Amino acid sequence: MATEHINGNGTEEPMDTSAAVTHSDHFNALLEAGLPQKVAEKLDEIYLAGLVEHSELDERALEALKEFNEEGALQVLVQFKESDLSHVQNKSAFLCGVMKTYSIQSLFFSSQCNNHEIRSGKHIGVCISVANNRLFVGSIPKSKTKEQIVEEFSKVTEGLTDVILYHQPDDKRKNRGFCFLEYEDHKTAAQARRRLMSGKVKVWGNVVTVEWADPIEDPDPEVMAKVKVLFVRNLANSVTEEILEKAFGQFGKLERVKKLKDYAFIHYDERDGAVKALAEMNGKDLEGEHIDIVFAKPPDQKRKERKAQRQAAKTQM
Numbered sequence: 001m002a003t004e005h006i007n008g009n010g011t012e013e014p015m016d017t018s019a020a021v022t023h024s025d026h027f028n029a030l031l032e033a034g035l036p037q038k039v040a041e042k043l044d045e046i047y048l049a050g051l052v053e054h055s056e057l058d059e060r061a062l063e064a065l066k067e068f069n070e071e072g073a074l075q076v077l078v079q080f081k082e083s084d085l086s087h088v089q090n091k092s093a094f095l096c097g098v099m100k101t102y103s104i105q106s107l108f109f110s111s112q113c114n115n116h117e118i119r120s121g122k123h124i125g126v127c128i129s130v131a132n133n134r135l136f137v138g139s140i141p142k143s144k145t146k147e148q149i150v151e152e153f154s155k156v157t158e159g160l161t162d163v164i165l166y167h168q169p170d171d172k173r174k175n176r177g178f179c180f181l182e183y184e185d186h187k188t189a190a191q192a193r194r195r196l197m198s199g200k201v202k203v204w205g206n207v208v209t210v211e212w213a214d215p216i217e218d219p220d221p222e223v224m225a226k227v228k229v230l231f232v233r234n235l236a237n238s239v240t241e242e243i244l245e246k247a248f249g250q251f252g253k254l255e256r257v258k259k260l261k262d263y264a265f266i267h268y269d270e271r272d273g274a275v276k277a278l279a280e281m282n283g284k285d286l287e288g289e290h291i292d293i294v295f296a297k298p299p300d301q302k303r304k305e306r307k308a309q310r311q312a313a314k315t316q317m
Helices: 027-032 037-048 059-066 070-082 091-112 115-120 146-156 186-197 241-249 271-281 301-316
Strands: 002-006 012-016 134-138 160-168 171-183 209-212 229-233 254-260 263-268 292-295
Touching (some): 037 070, 059 070, 059 091, 134 186, 241 271, 271 292
Antiparallel strands (some): 160 171, 229 292, 254 263
16 A cells, blocks of 8 residues: 655655565564564565465463573574475474474584584584585484485485484484584585475385574684583493493592483583693593594583573563
């Protein structure tokens, strides 16, 4: 609809408002639910495109989406929008699956990567080279082996060079339901991503969730030089905190030891003890498994600040 406005010459002329931003009837409901402005706008775009109805996303999905920072939530919605939703009956559960995959990827990046792995491309942890030729893939059957995954994804994509897989800590015969696919270069990885995200390609009868496996920022070298905590991975299920205290306590006084599934954090009172333990224990056999050790990365300060801001916003609401 055209309205009147005053032009530079002081006369009235029609003004075209067809380019004005249009929202669905549910846009305000998204804002009232606590979603940030940009996140609400992106989800509303999906509504307007007819890909999903507001009634198809339950409160659980919206609450989970609010837990992400703005950048993460937007990335989740972009992947959701690019997926083929025509055959998805429970769109709310599908969106939660996308968010879970994104969260798992972020968790592994923050806990298992180190500088050397990013630079060299070592397959310890979940790091990637800056060439950005790796994809994170979720919804993988847990019974599949690395060889089976290589064979299956080689049928649907071209240029696959390697698969990085992690096993469940309590059952080495099963994987954790996701993997990382490495391709020849960024171009072939991008082609594979588009194909797998289309929703038209099924892997073992499933529509998989796919996203870039992006590298994380290197911590400040001066900060890393002061770290007194070791990150130990590939621990056998039988390894207890008591066993870790005995094995690592011989190198220096321990502040505390925390084991989580098949990895642990060893906190020393002094860095010298951590340095000695890293040199002596890395690659050693502990309860039947060869362990990998690196210096633990300090928490991401920016990430902590974003989390605090989200919490403050919730409190105000």
